[in-house]
Amino acid sequence: MVMQQFQTEHELHRRRRSRNVGLGLVLAAFVALVFALTVVKVRQGDLMEAFDHQPRTSIVPQDEASE
Amino acid sequence: MIPGSQWPRPTDPLIQKRAGMSDTHAYDHTPEAEFGDFVALLKPRVMSLVVFTAFVGLWVAPVPMHPFLVFCSVLFIALGGGASGALNMWYDADIDAVMNRTRGRPIPSGRVTGGEALGLGLGLTVIAVMMLGLTANWFAAGFLAFTIFFYAVIYTMWLKRWTPQNIVIGGAAGAFPPMIGWACATGGISVESFLMFALIFFWTPPHFWALALFMKEDYHKAGVPMLTVTHGRAVTRRHIFGYTLVLAPFALWLGLTSVGGPIYLAVALVLNVLFIRGGWQIMRRSEETAIADNYAVERRVFKLSLYYLFLHFLALMVQHWVGAW
Numbered sequence: 001m002v003m004q005q006f007q008t009e010h011e012l013h014r015r016r017r018s019r020n021v022g023l024g025l026v027l028a029a030f031v032a033l034v035f036a037l038t039v040v041k042v043r044q045g046d047l048m049e050a051f052d053h054q055p056r057t058s059i060v061p062q063d064e065a066s067e
Numbered sequence: 068m069i070p071g072s073q074w075p076r077p078t079d080p081l082i083q084k085r086a087g088m089s090d091t092h093a094y095d096h097t098p099e100a101e102f103g104d105f106v107a108l109l110k111p112r113v114m115s116l117v118v119f120t121a122f123v124g125l126w127v128a129p130v131p132m133h134p135f136l137v138f139c140s141v142l143f144i145a146l147g148g149g150a151s152g153a154l155n156m157w158y159d160a161d162i163d164a165v166m167n168r169t170r171g172r173p174i175p176s177g178r179v180t181g182g183e184a185l186g187l188g189l190g191l192t193v194i195a196v197m198m199l200g201l202t203a204n205w206f207a208a209g210f211l212a213f214t215i216f217f218y219a220v221i222y223t224m225w226l227k228r229w230t231p232q233n234i235v236i237g238g239a240a241g242a243f244p245p246m247i248g249w250a251c252a253t254g255g256i257s258v259e260s261f262l263m264f265a266l267i268f269f270w271t272p273p274h275f276w277a278l279a280l281f282m283k284e285d286y287h288k289a290g291v292p293m294l295t296v297t298h299g300r301a302v303t304r305r306h307i308f309g310y311t312l313v314l315a316p317f318a319l320w321l322g323l324t325s326v327g328g329p330i331y332l333a334v335a336l337v338l339n340v341l342f343i344r345g346g347w348q349i350m351r352r353s354e355e356t357a358i359a360d361n362y363a364v365e366r367r368v369f370k371l372s373l374y375y376l377f378l379h380f381l382a383l384m385v386q387h388w389v390g391a392w
Contacts, residue, residue, distance in 0.1 A: 040136060
């Protein structure tokens with residue numbers, strides 16, 4: 001009888017697990033979403049530049065760039 | 068005092084200690100939030116309207132977008148709508164605790180604290196706006212940020228408790244999503260997107276006031292100046308009819324723009340005739356007649372208003388699919 005009480009899951013634990021699993025799934029979905037978004041953006045040829053200690057080709061004037 | 072802070076969760080150790088509760092007592096008698104409670108803070112039913120209208124705004128825009136970017140844009144607009152819902156529940160926890168319909172919401176029922184709702188609302192606002200900027204463009208992201216500000220600050224904190232026109236002006240927040248959707252695709256606004264805004268903006272008052280006539284909530288006790296309370300039910304009935312008249316030209320005008328066409332115009336014509344007729348019937352009824360048949364006409368017009376908005380936007384989608392003007 002006592003063992004059965006220990007084995008029975010309490011409502012509190014169910015609610016906590018619901019929060020943990022829910023948040024985990026949301027985070028995993030967000031990571032997947034950002035990855036897929038990046039793939040689509042890059043394939044579309046969207047402008048995505050980070051600072052890399054070099055002149056950015058997109059802001060160099062056309063004449064200067066062709067010289 | 069921060070609104071909502073008067074709703075501490077009873078599982079807080081300090082509260083348990085003050086109440087002389089053992090862990091067992093606390094666990095047996097106090098609610099604790101589950102994942103669904105945080106989802107409920109985002110007002111999923113309101114989000115469904117945001118998702119649908121924002122999607123139509125994007126769908127009918129003249130600039131095509133990659134399907135996955137459409138999906139992400141609508142998702143982040145919906146997330147922004149959810150964030151404003153959480154901020155609304157945080158600020159309105161005192162009102163929600165008084166009214167029967169809202170008493171079971173996560174904050175007044177003690178399952179979620181006001182601070183948690185505020186944190187969720189602000190956090191989701193930042194994520195939704197930034198991600199929409201990266202997904203679509205920064206004009207649309209700024210528009211989304213303004214919409215959240217409008218709903219959470221202008222409507223919830225200011226207008227709702229101050230003027231009986233709260234529903235009218237606050238309705239703008241619910242009307243912006245198709246404009247944001249359009250802005251995601253085009254990077255700007257146009258007469259078409261303004262008319263989609265106007266369609267929802269002028270639809271909101273008759274929709275909510277028809278509901279307010281038969282859902283007699285205790286707005287007076289909650290301190291919310293609803294038109295039914297401040298100006299009486301007869302004035303509310305006249306306002307409903309008046310707004311159905313104002314709404315119709317905007318709905319039909321949308322049919323004459325680049326997103327319109329014969330299918331949309333036919334649908335809009337029929338729906339507006341029915342809606343004006345419903346508004347007229349509501350205005351002509353006395354309160355005694357309405358009580359006698361348990362607000363049958365008011366309930367019917369409210370139901371019609373739901374179909375009205377859904378079918379207008381559905382007609383826009385169909386029209387775009389078969390070809391607009």
